[in-house]
């Protein structure tokens with residue numbers, strides 16, 4: 470991804486593959502930079518856990534999926550580390566272990582702007598950077614329940630997806646003038662979504678005459694996808710089932726062995742999610758912020774069947790309170806909702822409309838223009854608002 474030259478401003482994206490969302494967000498912003506400032510800004514993406522963190526933290530991308538599958542462990546970890554004082558205490562404890570790694574990262578990756586899409590990197594880097602540094606922008610990729618690690622007072626700008634996340638940022642001590650609500654960055658292909666539904670279905674072999682239910686569990690294929698798919702099958706609804714297993718190969722193998730009673734399509738990691746969403750009628754998903762935001766843009770009514778405790782609780786509340794979908798943690802609840810939405814399409818369409826109204830398809834472009842303004846290339850903020858130093 471790196472294509473550094475001397476002349477063009479260089480942006481360093483800080484991310485890690487703990488879940489699919491951080492990478493998706495970084496890639497969406499890079500795509501938008503290329504669209505807004507073609508060939509004018511260079512960039513690179515660094516997975517700081519994998520490349521720099523001392524053991525055992527360097528294994529975080531691999532340990533994240535199994536850990537996240539044990540809800541109690543995740544919830545406990547989330548709860549004991551969240552909060553202003555607790556998060557600071559944890560970072561203080563870790564500081565001796567991560568200090569050297571943070572220094573090395575900064576020495577090896579000079580840049581004109583830092584763009585963080587991960588909560589954990591902010592404190593170590595901003596502590597190491599000292600008072601004078603290139604602009605540091607944090608783009609929060611959790612929707613509502615945003616962890617304290619996201620917010621460091623030395624971030625020049627904090628870009629958040631929702632008003633609730635903005636409130637949280639301010640509560641955690643970020644100057645309100647430095648918090649911008651832009652939406653969650655998603656790939657431009659979602660924003661444009663101009664394919665033809667019938668053509669996409671024909672190419673994928675999906676029937677044209679039945680509603681398509683898209684079932685997925687984030688990039689890692691998490692949550693009770695298998696149980697939910699089997700319960701849907703048992704209900705013998707007049708529908709097509711599309712299951713996206715993401716990187717969960719075991720899940721894909723098991724589902725491929727099932728003899729499905731209705732048209733069913735099982736996929737591993739899919740690189741054309743915009744087409745899948747555009748050709749679908751209902752989204753059944755874990756409450757991942759990326760998938761939910763993409764579902765809003767596609768105008769899909771959403772059934773949330775799982776959530777990461779703590780981290781994704783707010784996403785559930787948001788979707789339910791805004792009437793863009795329902796919370797259905799038991800497979801039978803998923804089946805009941807599907808039964809209603811398939812037999813009474815007008816109800817489904819009402820929810821679909823609400824879902825579409827929550828979409829923020831321009832988020833990535835807006836963030837790209839914020840980056841442009843911070844690099845003095847014109848953009849979202851006026852020059853006078855440019856926040857180069859603390």
Ligand code: UDP
Nearest residue numbers: 488489490687688715738739757758759760
């Ligand atoms: N995704 C994808 N292909 C797949 C499964 C998921 O491109 O086969 C994308 C999905 O469109 C979304 C991201 O992975 O952009 C998942 O992010 P989310 O925040 O929903 O969940 P996470 O994986 O981070 O828990």
